[in-house]
Amino acid sequence: MSGEAWLYLFAVLINAVNLFLQVFFTIMYSDLEWYVLAQLGTKASELHSAPSSSDYINPIDLCNRLNTYIIPEAAVHGFLTLLFLVNGYWVALVLNLPLLGWNIKKILDNTHLLDATEIFRKLNVHKKESFFKLGFHLIMFFFYLYSMIVALIKDEKA
Structure with a gap:
């Protein structure tokens, strides 16, 4: 197996971890949304499939849980992008640069961590960002998988 195939295999695995992290973020934001609805006194009939009240997470716990994963998720993505730069895989590098820049x-703006006092006002923004990253990592997962298969086929022909 060539270095290219190993790199894309590593990218598939790392991207799968980031994909699952984004699913976790999305679920946690949705859980907080249920918490908000319950605190606002929304009627039970309006909460179509709400979890039981003991399943809610408060904003402080949510921020503490998610802040733990924000820097490692960005660092792992940055490391993967650096590997593409060092090895000269320009298409993968260019595809990863926008999220890395974001x-x-x-x-740098010190807006990466979630603040429990602002989470209610910015919940929709955080959910949109999480869905965007989820879509990005899903697309990149299949791109890396395809690239790995192409590299393996090239190895077999050589």
Whole structure:
């Protein structure tokens, strides 16, 4: 197996981890949304499939849980992008640069961590970002998988 195939295999695995992290983020944001609806006194008939009240997460716990994963998720994505740069896989590099730039901008502006006092106002923004990253990682998962298969086929022909 060539270095290219190993790199794309590594990318598939790392991207799968980031994909599952984004699913976790999305679920946690949805759980907070149920918490908000319950706190606002929404009628039980309006909560179509609400979890039991003991399943709610409060904003402080949510922020503490998610803040733990924000920097590692960005760092792993940055490391993977750096590997594409060093090895000269320009298409993969160019596809990863926008999200890397977004993550770097958020970290430099010190807006990357969730704040429990602002989470209710910014919940929709965080959910949209999470869905965007979820879509990005899903597309990249299949791109890396395809690239790995192409690299393996090239190895077999050589």
